[in-house]
Amino acid sequence: MGDRTKMERRLALAADRVARYERMVEIRAFEDRVQGLFAEGVVHGTTHTAQGQEAVAVGIAAVARPTDTVTCTYRGHGMGLALGMTPESILGEIMGREMGCIGGIAGSMHLVDKELGLLPTFAIIGAGIPVAAGAALTAQVKGTDDAAIGVFGDGASNIGAFHEGLNLAAIWKLPVVFVCENNQYGEYSRINLTTPIEDLADRAVSYGIPGIMVDGQDPDATVKAVSEALDRARSGEGPTLLEMKTYRYAGHSRADKAEYRPEGEFERWFQRDPINTFRARLESEGLLAEGQADEVDRQVAARIEAAMETVKASPPAGVDAMFRNIYAPV
Amino acid sequence: MGDRTKMERRLALAADRVARYERMVEIRAFEDRVQGLFAEGVVHGTTHTAQGQEAVAVGIAAVARPTDTVTCTYRGHGMGLALGMTPESILGEIMGREMGCIGGIAGSMHLVDKELGLLPTFAIIGAGIPVAAGAALTAQVKGTDDAAIGVFGDGASNIGAFHEGLNLAAIWKLPVVFVCENNQYGEYSRINLTTPIEDLADRAVSYGIPGIMVDGQDPDATVKAVSEALDRARSGEGPTLLEMKTYRYAGHSRADKAEYRPEGEFERWFQRDPINTFRARLESEGLLAEGQADEVDRQVAARIEAAMETVKASPPAGVDAMFRNIYAPV
Amino acid sequence: MARMRMNQAVAAALGDEMRQDPTVVVFGEDVAAAGGPFKTSDGLLEEFGPLRVRDTPISEMGFLGMAVGAAASGLRPVAEIMFIEFLGVALDQVVTEAAKFHFLSNGVFTCPMVVRASVGAGLGFGCQHSQTFENWLNNAPGLKMAVASGPQSAYGLMRSAIRDPNPVVVLEPRALYGGRGPVTRGEEGIIPLGEIARVREGDDVTIVTAGAMLRVAMAAAKSSDNWSAEVIDLQTLIPWDRDAVVSAVRRTGRLVIVEESPYTSGWGTEISAYVGSRLFGELKAPVLRVTCPDVPVPFGRELELRYMPNKEYVTDQIDQLMATGRVPEPWWVGEGSRV
Amino acid sequence: MARMRMNQAVAAALGDEMRQDPTVVVFGEDVAAAGGPFKTSDGLLEEFGPLRVRDTPISEMGFLGMAVGAAASGLRPVAEIMFIEFLGVALDQVVTEAAKFHFLSNGVFTCPMVVRASVGAGLGFGCQHSQTFENWLNNAPGLKMAVASGPQSAYGLMRSAIRDPNPVVVLEPRALYGGRGPVTRGEEGIIPLGEIARVREGDDVTIVTAGAMLRVAMAAAKSSDNWSAEVIDLQTLIPWDRDAVVSAVRRTGRLVIVEESPYTSGWGTEISAYVGSRLFGELKAPVLRVTCPDVPVPFGRELELRYMPNKEYVTDQIDQLMATGRVPEPWWVGEGSRV
Numbered sequence A, B: 001m002g003d004r005t006k007m008e009r010r011l012a013l014a015a016d017r018v019a020r021y022e023r024m025v026e027i028r029a030f031e032d033r034v035q036g037l038f039a040e041g042v043v044h045g046t047t048h049t050a051q052g053q054e055a056v057a058v059g060i061a062a063v064a065r066p067t068d069t070v071t072c073t074y075r076g077h078g079m080g081l082a083l084g085m086t087p088e089s090i091l092g093e094i095m096g097r098e099m100g101c102i103g104g105i106a107g108s109m110h111l112v113d114k115e116l117g118l119l120p121t122f123a124i125i126g127a128g129i130p131v132a133a134g135a136a137l138t139a140q141v142k143g144t145d146d147a148a149i150g151v152f153g154d155g156a157s158n159i160g161a162f163h164e165g166l167n168l169a170a171i172w173k174l175p176v177v178f179v180c181e182n183n184q185y186g187e188y189s190r191i192n193l194t195t196p197i198e199d200l201a202d203r204a205v206s207y208g209i210p211g212i213m214v215d216g217q218d219p220d221a222t223v224k225a226v227s228e229a230l231d232r233a234r235s236g237e238g239p240t241l242l243e244m245k246t247y248r249y250a251g252h253s254r255a256d257k258a259e260y261r262p263e264g265e266f267e268r269w270f271q272r273d274p275i276n277t278f279r280a281r282l283e284s285e286g287l288l289a290e291g292q293a294d295e296v297d298r299q300v301a302a303r304i305e306a307a308m309e310t311v312k313a314s315p316p317a318g319v320d321a322m323f324r325n326i327y328a329p330v
Numbered sequence C, D: 001m002a003r004m005r006m007n008q009a010v011a012a013a014l015g016d017e018m019r020q021d022p023t024v025v026v027f028g029e030d031v032a033a034a035g036g037p038f039k040t041s042d043g044l045l046e047e048f049g050p051l052r053v054r055d056t057p058i059s060e061m062g063f064l065g066m067a068v069g070a071a072a073s074g075l076r077p078v079a080e081i082m083f084i085e086f087l088g089v090a091l092d093q094v095v096t097e098a099a100k101f102h103f104l105s106n107g108v109f110t111c112p113m114v115v116r117a118s119v120g121a122g123l124g125f126g127c128q129h130s131q132t133f134e135n136w137l138n139n140a141p142g143l144k145m146a147v148a149s150g151p152q153s154a155y156g157l158m159r160s161a162i163r164d165p166n167p168v169v170v171l172e173p174r175a176l177y178g179g180r181g182p183v184t185r186g187e188e189g190i191i192p193l194g195e196i197a198r199v200r201e202g203d204d205v206t207i208v209t210a211g212a213m214l215r216v217a218m219a220a221a222k223s224s225d226n227w228s229a230e231v232i233d234l235q236t237l238i239p240w241d242r243d244a245v246v247s248a249v250r251r252t253g254r255l256v257i258v259e260e261s262p263y264t265s266g267w268g269t270e271i272s273a274y275v276g277s278r279l280f281g282e283l284k285a286p287v288l289r290v291t292c293p294d295v296p297v298p299f300g301r302e303l304e305l306r307y308m309p310n311k312e313y314v315t316d317q318i319d320q321l322m323a324t325g326r327v328p329e330p331w332w333v334g335e336g337s338r339v
Ligand SMILES: Cc1ncc(C[n+]2csc(CCOP(=O)(O)OP(=O)(O)O)c2C)c(N)n1
Pocket: A073, A075, A123, A124, A125, A152, A153, A154, A155, A156, A157, A181, A183, A185, A186, A187, A248, A252, D029, D058, D060, D082, D086, D089
């Protein structure tokens, strides 16, 4: 892995399934480490981690172009890493350091990287959905074949912005892919308590667009689904709703121990852990050699630890940062 | 007809199809007269009339109880009359008179009658939809078997409040019926320009509730559909979405001549005019005797003219009305 | 210099910018085929085509969100909110997303979007279609807000708003759409954001106003023999030109704000509080806010006219201020309402 | 008189009202099974059951609309908006529907609903989860708005809010939820809406504050030897008790507002403008607003503490006011930001 640039990190995923595996391992390790940080109480505020959902982020990043636009939520570290952001720039933001992607002034819920196509992530449920459609509008008006990807949760599919965003994108046939990460929970509520249907992909009916259920635990499946939906988008056929069935291993945020989960649920999902399953597949296909996976684990851990040290040693955001970038100069 | 009280007017519709016919004629005549008023320029502001949609309003009023709650839009005169409001109380409001249902302080878009179950009508698209669900919540919590009916347009089915209101009602199995008056237009835009699907009833799929298409030009059909949906609601089976296919004869509001309509469209719909069709049916069934319909027309016209005279002769809202009812006394 | 109605001036500004800048797009409910419910985009669809001029479904949250995304990725969207009240279903995108977009991108993204909204009373639309609601927007650093007071200002402010790299809300008093006036088009017609217009010179009192109240304030100022009033059209409400207003008031010694909004916490409240404190000890009279009462906007021509400040009322209030050196009671105190 | 945390006091108020009045229902996101994201409804589901205590889908517009309908038809709903920002997706129901409901029903319907919302900075939630946004609500006649400053006031105001026949928004500063204090329950613990609390006596200056800033203002008032400050907890922001504030300030001759909000058009602006004009010529010093700067709320403990007024800053500002009789520059002028 070493110290590749973020664009190298991004492009690595395109063709290389082993790189996708590595990135999933990185996300898992990063999120575990971040959770630890908060548990230690060294970081202010809150955080929302994405262990268990790695295959969704990697599936998107592997097929989207850097010139495509991605909107994402406060649960964004995994997506950021997948898209190519460095651990330092995310960790820096989480820890309020100048080297953070927003100068350390915004915290864990807000990540951004223009070169990688990531708009500032959204802490308001549903807000990023019509925004993704807006980026797709740009592509349509300018006549590029770029597309947009709007990522949001199962809970977000109940809010008005979801309905309005999908409807607008459908009627204008905008080049956008809506990815619903159905991780089974919105905060502390299981999806069935707040949502009267089983498969959120069915909501595509309301907009006359394809609604496709995807195994969100399988990076080959997520890559395929996103790739097909992006092709549809780029060729002018309009939006697609992808429901990625996945699972949130951690609690909703920093303090949540997820004690509301039915017994055995986590264990059942963990049997289909995206990392373990993918490793086994790559090993059986001969793409990962004996022992290579362990080596990846070690390298990743070292890389995260190094990032942690770098960030810890770096200066915090200064008071002056508060006054920067309020208005863009005319 | 004569001078029946509003409650008599309401109850008249329950069993008597001829009364429903008369009320439809009344609504048509009332709306035509109101349009004339605005064309003459004697009234301030704007108005939205409902010629062509009479069978929807009458269908609801015929089967809902006065203890049920109805939420409705700015296009509310027909619904108000159907529910039993007197022409005077509506005309008084339209013309800014003290005798108007809100004391003449609110104008054509806002009607109300608590005894008849009509909440203040909503001038913001979609706003009444979750409000209807809220009235249904009251019935559910109090354990009555009352229900609520939320009426809104085709255009409103694109706004977030629609999505959120139906979703909430569905997950809590609230006793509410959602009636979408699909009159083919939202303002000056034909529904196909803003809505990517043909049948709005299909949107029920998103909430796991029945979505039923109804011939909104046939009062027997609307009565039947609302009646079945109310039964469902009252027996605890939850909400229903009824899409009433109908047609707005007039323009969107006061000034609109509806020149954007495709040629022949009005004429095609007018062939299935709800009043004409229903009259023919009642005549063929022997419920309306020869010449009786014409007599109804005359009586209704006279009744509306009398109301007009009464209202014109009545005092306008005074300045003091501006300061009343801002806060309810503690 | 052509004479045109204010709605035509808006359409002219949109057209002129669209001609120069192919990234400007216009959308909203019935703005394309119908040319706008108030004809503020008449002719744009015909000239610029359906890719750049679009009718949206009724979904303000959706299409303002779309404006944010479009602005961030290279367009300059102008979205119409038909009546300012409808922003109540979409405020999040303006105040919590757009206003913070540049900040949240570490200064890398900009969000050059314009939200046009018609505002105000006077046309008999009743209490859910007649408000101004500047207060929804005036506590959101990152956002700009301007308000048109006639054809030229509608034209000039709109062009600046479209060029501005920040999200700008432009309020257009609905009652002014039909009013005609001369309009200078092109670069000379552009009015920079953040600057006042001194519309009238005067020595005894500075009237600060905006939007539809400009003509009321002007009428009052012209009609009085008792005092001579300078009249300032604030034009940009956020950020407002504090220095210009303070120095104007320092000269006359008196500040009167004429505003179409309920009394409590209208936009003029900030002007009053700021100037009152800054010029403490230098003023000859207390700052006076001439506003609407704290009630929902009534329907009915007479009541609506009564609701809004009018020439006679403004004149009378200033007469009293000059005579007594105290803030006079507003008219509605006699009607049983508190200030 | 039990000691409890403010979040417990909120739950106690809800429970006490629910016990007395079977029409009170509580709903919001995760308020039932989880007892509320901030544990402000802990135990209610267990005691009152799932008919009256409900978890909603994420749909603020939907469930506030539902509150309007429920209130109009015979319930007294209390709906939780987890962070005030989320009202940005639902403001319509509060400001355009609920606030005008009684008016639009000719006085026949009432709309006795309560919207609880947590507000403010201090917990590191970043710029989309730390604002106060009172300004969204302060120009909507028909609505009331109160803000809690600790356990007792959270308890007492909430009970009044639930009993009030009008829509009431109750703001709860999130940073105070964990703070403990004595709480008188029952009828004596109830605090009427529309009244101030004079929390401290003093002669030189009247500090008007609310919510989380009460403790800051108190700390400053207690620590100063240079001046003696009366401290008023405004408690109800709409309608605010003008007479009480005016007569208090008349006595001390100086008004300082301490407020957690950006400077421009925070709630204190109205207090400043109103009192400044009413007491023109009677004040010994200009009205001073001690607020946050006009920036998005920053993340990071140090920066957040810097962002909000703190004891030292309030003290220093008042020291300067007393010494110079002028409004001092706020701290951020030195940082390159305008006031
Ligand atoms: C409009 C709005 N309402 C409520 C919240 C609080 N909130 C933050 S995360 C969350 C749950 C979201 O669930 P889901 O969409 O499934 O995403 P996940 O957290 O599972 O990734 C809620 C309710 C919010 N941020 N915005």
